[in-house]
Amino acid sequence: MMEKLQKAIEAVRPLDERAMEETRRRLDRLTKPPGSLGRLEELAVQLAGIAGTSELAVVRKAVVVMAGDHGVCEEGVSAFPQEVTGQMVLNFLNGGAAINVLAGQAGADVVCVDMGIKAQLKDERLISRNVRAGTANIVRGPAMTREEAVRAVEAGIGLAEELAAQGVGVLATGEMGIGNTTPSSAMLAALCGLEPEDVVGRGTGVDEAGLVRKREAVASAIRTNRPDSEDPLDVIAKVGGLEIAGLAGLVIGAAANRLPVVIDGFISTVAALVACRLVPAAQAYLIPSHLSEERGHRLALGQLGLDPLLHLGMRLGEGTGAALCFPLLDAAVQVLNKMATFDSAGVSES
Numbered sequence: 001m002m003e004k005l006q007k008a009i010e011a012v013r014p015l016d017e018r019a020m021e022e023t024r025r026r027l028d029r030l031t032k033p034p035g036s037l038g039r040l041e042e043l044a045v046q047l048a049g050i051a052g053t054s055e056l057a058v059v060r061k062a063v064v065v066m067a068g069d070h071g072v073c074e075e076g077v078s079a080f081p082q083e084v085t086g087q088m089v090l091n092f093l094n095g096g097a098a099i100n101v102l103a104g105q106a107g108a109d110v111v112c113v114d115m116g117i118k119a120q121l122k123d124e125r126l127i128s129r130n131v132r133a134g135t136a137n138i139v140r141g142p143a144m145t146r147e148e149a150v151r152a153v154e155a156g157i158g159l160a161e162e163l164a165a166q167g168v169g170v171l172a173t174g175e176m177g178i179g180n181t182t183p184s185s186a187m188l189a190a191l192c193g194l195e196p197e198d199v200v201g202r203g204t205g206v207d208e209a210g211l212v213r214k215r216e217a218v219a220s221a222i223r224t225n226r227p228d229s230e231d232p233l234d235v236i237a238k239v240g241g242l243e244i245a246g247l248a249g250l251v252i253g254a255a256a257n258r259l260p261v262v263i264d265g266f267i268s269t270v271a272a273l274v275a276c277r278l279v280p281a282a283q284a285y286l287i288p289s290h291l292s293e294e295r296g297h298r299l300a301l302g303q304l305g306l307d308p309l310l311h312l313g314m315r316l317g318e319g320t321g322a323a324l325c326f327p328l329l330d331a332a333v334q335v336l337n338k339m340a341t342f343d344s345a346g347v348s349e350s
C-alpha cells in the first residue's frame with residue numbers, strides 16, 4: 001500500500017527556472033511596458049516553468065468533477081438533502097449543470113468521477129472510483145479508514161496520470177458532495193489549528209441555526225477524532241471526504257506529471273492544501289481561480305500563498321470558478337506567441 005502515492009510524491013519536481021527566465025525575457029521584448037499585462041505575464045512564466053520550455057501551446061483542458069457523499073449530513077449541516085449529490089452527478093452527465101455550461105464556454109471536457117456516492121449509478125460516462133458508499137458521520141467517529149483515504153488519494157493520482165497520457169494539458173478541480181463544506185472546514189481547522197468560527201461558512205445557504213450546527217459539528221468532529229495536524233492522511237481519514245481526498249490526489253498527480261492544475265473554490269482549495277502538506281513542491285503547479293464567497297476560502301488560499309485571479313462573488317463549486325480561468329491561460333500563451341516585439345514592429349523602447 002501507498003506505493004503509488006510515494007512514487008508520485010517523489011516525482012514532483014520544482015519548476016524549470018531557465019524556462020521561466022527565458023519567458024520573462026521574451027515578455028519584456030513584446031510591445032508593451034514591462035509587466036503591464038500583470039497576472040497574465042505571471043501565468044505565462046508559471047506555465048513555462050511547469051512545461052519546462054518557453055515554447056508554449058494552447059492545450060486540451062479538463063475539469064475533473066469528483067463526487068462523494070457525507071455521513072455528517074445527518075447533523076443538518078446543508079440546506080439541501082443528501083440525495084442531491086447523485087442527482088447532480090446525473091445532471092453533469094446529461095450536460096445540464098453550471099459546470100457543463102462554463103466548461104463548454106472554455107472548450108474544456110468535464111470528467112465526472114464517482115469517488116464514493118451512495119446512489120448506485122450505472123452509466124458508462126461516469127468514471128467509477130467508488131471507495132465506499134459515502135463517509136461515516138465525522139461527529140461520531142472517523143470519516144473513513146486510513147487505507148480508504150490512501151485509496152481515494154491514489155485514485156486521484158491515477159486519474160491525473162491517465163488524463164496526461166490522453167494528451168490533456170491542464171486540469172481543473174471540481175467537486176460535488178452535499179455537506180462537503182463541513183468536512184472541508186474541519187480539515188482546514190485541523191491542518192492549521194484554526195477555530196470553527198473562522199472556517200465555517202454557509203455552504204449552500206444554511207440559515208443562522210444551520211451555521212451554529214455546522215460550527216458545532218466541526219468542533220465535535222475534531223474533539224472526537226483528534227486528527228493529527230502533522231499527518232495529512234490522518235486528517236483526511238478522520239475528518240475528510242472521499243471526493244476531497246480524490247482531489248488531493250489529482251493535485252499531486254498533476255504536479256507529478258508536470259501539468260498545471262486550476263483550483264476552484266473552498267473545497268478544492270482545502271484539497272490542494274492537504275496535497276501540499278503531503279508534497280510541498282506541488283504548490284508551484286497550482287493556479288488559483290477565484291475567491292469564493294464561502295467563509296474560510298480566503299484563509300485557505302492564504303495558507304497556500306495563493307492570490308485568486310477572479311472575484312465574482314461565486315459560491316458554487318463543481319469547478320465553475322476554475323473553468324472560467326481557462327481562457328486566461330490561453331490568453332497568456334497567445335500573448336507570448338503572437339505579440340510583436342519592439343524590434344519586429346519598429347516600436348521605440350524607453
Ligand SMILES: Cc1cc2ncn([C@H]3O[C@H](COP(=O)(O)O)[C@@H](O)[C@H]3O)c2cc1C
Binds near residue numbers: 078178179182317
Ligand atoms: C443543486 C446543487 C448544485 C451544486 N453544485 C455544487 N454544489 C456545492 O454545494 C455543496 C456544498 O455545500 P453544503 O456543504 O452546504 O452542502 C457541494 O455539493 C458543492 O459542490 C451544489 C449544491 C446544490 C444544492
Ligand SMILES: O=C(O)c1cccnc1
Binds near residue numbers: 318
Ligand atoms: O467555494 C466553494 O467551492 C463552494 C462554496 C459553497 C458551496 N459549495 C462550494
